[in-house]
Amino acid sequence: MIYDFIYLLLLLTGIFILVENRLSRIIFFVGFQGFLLIFPVLQVHESKTSHSISLIILILLFKVLLTPFILKWASQKSRMKENTTPRFGYLATLLFLTLGVVVAVQLTDRVPPEINKISLIYVILMIYVGILCFVVRKNWLALIAGFSVFENGIFVLTLVLDQGLPFGLEFGSFLDAILVIVAGGILQLSPHLNFEERDI
Secondary structure (H helix, E strand, O other), rough: OOHHHHHHHHHHHHHHHHHOEHHHHHHHHHHHHHOOOOHHHHHOOOHHHHHHHHHHHHHHHHHHHHHHHHHHHHHHHHOOEEOOOOOHHHHHHHHHHHHHHHHHHOOOOOOOOOOHHHHHHHHHHHHHHHHHHHHHHHOHHHHHHHHHHHHHHHHHHHHHOOOOOOOHHHHHHHHHHHHHHHHHHHHHHHHOOOOOOOOO
16 A cells, blocks of 8 residues: 555654764655655545645644754754764664564554554654664754654554544644754754763
């Protein structure tokens, strides 16, 4: 199915954000993953045209345009280095990912038949990758990108499990852009801080 491929792409973009060391590419994948969120919305809300259009507008505004723009603006204003340095190497990151696959398969072992198990595994792994960014990453913008992956995963999980939520609750899934704006402001107001070297 085409939507299984979309969920796979959502996961792969999260993995690229996790392992990529160049800030410009991380920001690109954040925007691209945001764009991919349009397709799960169309899958779940295909019979609710006005609801779908509202969510798609929010996705384009917050996920595709605003979040990458603020990340790029913050990196330029704070004069961050293009290359980031993760806490762990690729081998350790691969080990973490393998563990996540095992856990995701176990968690979805007894899902109801009306839920697509493959898609659910991809979404759980996407959330896990977002959490993993907090373990692997040191760069502040990469951490924010990881939070965006986590938030996107939660948003898609609500679509997969509950077949959509009331519009007011779904709007809360876009509030991660506020964190990006606040973090970008902090970086702009404190350009003298060496965010590349600081650990959380």
